[in-house]
Amino acid sequence: MSPRAACRLEALGFTEVYDYVTGKADWLARAWPTDSDEPRPRRAADLLRHDVATADLHERIADVLPRVHASPYGFALVTSRGGVLLGRLRRATLDGEPAATAEQVMEPGPSTIRPDTEPAALARRMRERKLTTAVVTDPDGVLLGIVTLADLDQREP
């Protein structure tokens, strides 16, 4: 629809026309603010937790482990310097690997969801897959946080 609108504006004499092709779907998937004249639909972004432990790709496990042990979630997420999600470090696999780097022992490419996911549907999917947490990234792969099934159940009975 927007390519046709852009073409129409050019035909009407506008000389500097841009098309944000990925549109509102992309904007919402980044959890960027919106304006609304009506109650906004609930989204996973409303339940986002930002207290997940993170690690740099080249960080030693000995340095990461205390953060993982202190984390209520039992894992850390490995990110690039730009915040892009690269892998997951599970507590159970880290003991006995103090000299390894996060890159060497991480599980690469963890599954993610977008922040505009509908909470009830997300809770169903997590239950089906026996998951207690879901990792949330934006369309560029940047880590935004996590959502827990407990929070979904509490807020979306």
Added chain:
Amino acid sequence: MTSSVDAHRLRELLAAGAQLVEVLPEAEFHEEHIPGAINIPLKQLDASTAQLLDPARAVVVYCWDGL
């Protein structure tokens, strides 16, 4: 020729004073829209409604996902 822009370039254009137009139907615009956008539904986009825009400034259009 229209240029496609991503979300980051869109923000730069808006910061530089570009006008933002959502071309989805009115109900969808009222439900939720990008801050600063005005609504000119595609079906109503003509010489008359285009007068809401300043032709001397950049215009960025968007819908749901380009389709």
